Amino acid sequence: MIESGFVKKHDLDPAVHNAVRVVVNAARQLETDPRSAAHRVGDAITALEALDATERALSARLLPENYELLLDVRAARADVIAYELSRQRAMLPTLTAALGRLRAISTIDDLVESIAIESAALGYERSMFSWVRNERWVPRSTHTTSGPEEGRSILEAGAPPYHHTRDLVEVDVVRKRRPILITDADTNPRVHPTISPVSRSNTYVAAPVAARGHVAAFVHVDRNAVTGTTDEFDRDLLASFCESIGVMIDRFVATGNPSEQTPDDSPVADWPDALTDREREVLRLLATGLTNAQIGARLFISEETTKTHVKKLLRKLGVSNRSQAGAMYHRLHGSADSGGSALPRETPA
Incomplete structure (x- = not known):
């Protein structure tokens, strides 16, 4: 990564590359080893760590000639954070697509x-x-x-x-x-x-x-x-x-679909462990056919909060609608606590 200009441009994202440049300039101003400063940076995380350390060093010696460098450090941090956030957002569709294929x-x-x-x-x-x-x-x-x-x-x-x-x-x-x-x-x-x-x-x-x-x-x-x-x-x-x-x-x-490839003593089983206590309560009431508003009234929470719990438990169960979630609940518990109510038709979470 290090050469005469300290960093090869093609090795790093421009925001991270600029962070290295700022850290190196500050190291020169502080009369520390710029090569060592550049070596610390290899990605967005290490860039932020190096920028934080550089800001602390500049703040400890806040001379007039260091003020512009301090502003450069803060600007570089903002750019690196923006880069990391954009990287995360860009991955969401890819992650969603991969999980969707697996759920099918x-x-x-x-x-x-x-x-x-x-x-x-x-x-x-x-x-x-x-x-x-x-x-x-x-x-x-x-x-x-x-x-x-x-x-x-x-x-x-x-x-x-x-x-x-x-x-x-x-x-x-x-x-x-x-x-x-x-x-x-x-x-x-x-x-x-x-x-x-x-x-x-x-x-x-x-x-x-x-x-x-x-x-x-x-x-x-x-x-x-x-x-x-x-x-x-x-x-x-x-x-x-x-x-x-x-x-x-x-x-x-x-659903009773075990794998012959699963090790006999591999600890694979009960899906309720994936849910929080509140999500299990919501699922139990959902399985009786109650609406979000009715569930909210029973649990003394808002309809919007109930909707959020339903979305999360559907995602955790790997199902796409309330009927499927209710069916999973009844397969595990039987119909004893269903109250005899039929599950609702497929409705939005």
């Missing part, structure tokens, strides 16, 4: 085969879907832009004996149910010892797929095709993707 799948086996494809479609060069069995990493499917041969090689590298996650950085994904960003995969001794030499990843992110209140699986993606790396944005995007995947898996279990 009719068997869990097809879903598992498609998860790696659709996660890569979010803009990554490689992806992998893996089950978790007794906290062991069980690779299941991969997709790479290099073709199926590389994917097969990665799966073979993760073949039995399966590695326990307690010895790997993925332990936080399984035990703490949180996504991770790994920026030193080529040197970290806790990355997968047989997959890493084959994938040759420098950075990657992984996120949990939670079902029945446990981590049943996780998804890895490697190298954003736009930025050439992975960062906090990729981590959060994958986490959102995987949250919906968990609901889809629970949906198949709830």
Whole structure:
């Protein structure tokens, strides 16, 4: 990334590139090492960190000649934040489309085969879907832009004996149910010892797929095709993707469509764990045929708040209308608490 001008323009987004220029200029003014300052920036997140550090240093020595630089720093931060927000907004249609294609799948086996494809479609060069069995990493499917041969090689590298996650950085994904960003995969001794030499990843992110209140699986993606790396944005995007995947898996279990490919002791099941207490209350009343206004009156909340809860629970259940949500509820609980009311015709959430 560093050369005579400190940064190659084609390596970074213009907003991030400008942030490096500002940080370097400030380092010169503060008589610190500009090369070291430039090295700290590789993406929008590190650019914001470097700009914050630079602003603190300038503010500590607020001389008249530093005032223009301070304004440049603040302007550069605004540009980087705008870039990051536009990047996030631009991904929403892609994420929605990928999840829509997955929701249309009719068997869990097809879903598992498609998860790696659709996660890569979010803009990554490689992806992998893996089950978790007794906290062991069980690779299941991969997709790479290099073709199926590389994917097969990665799966073979993760073949039995399966590695326990307690010895790997993925332990936080399984035990703490949180996504991770790994920026030193080529040197970290806790990355997968047989997959890493084959994938040759420098950075990657992984996120949990939670079902029945446990981590049943996780998804890895490697190298954003736009930025050439992975960062906090990729981590959060994958986490959102995987949250919906968990609901889809629970949906198949709830409808009696288990997968022969699911490890026997993989903790996949009850979809109500995906809902908040309030969403479960709303679903119970929705399943009796009540309208949003009636549900709101029962729960002492507004009709608009009820509508928001309904939209969220439909999304979490992976269904498109109230009738389908009510049917899932009755399949789980039977008709005892339905009050004998028929479900309403399909109505907007």
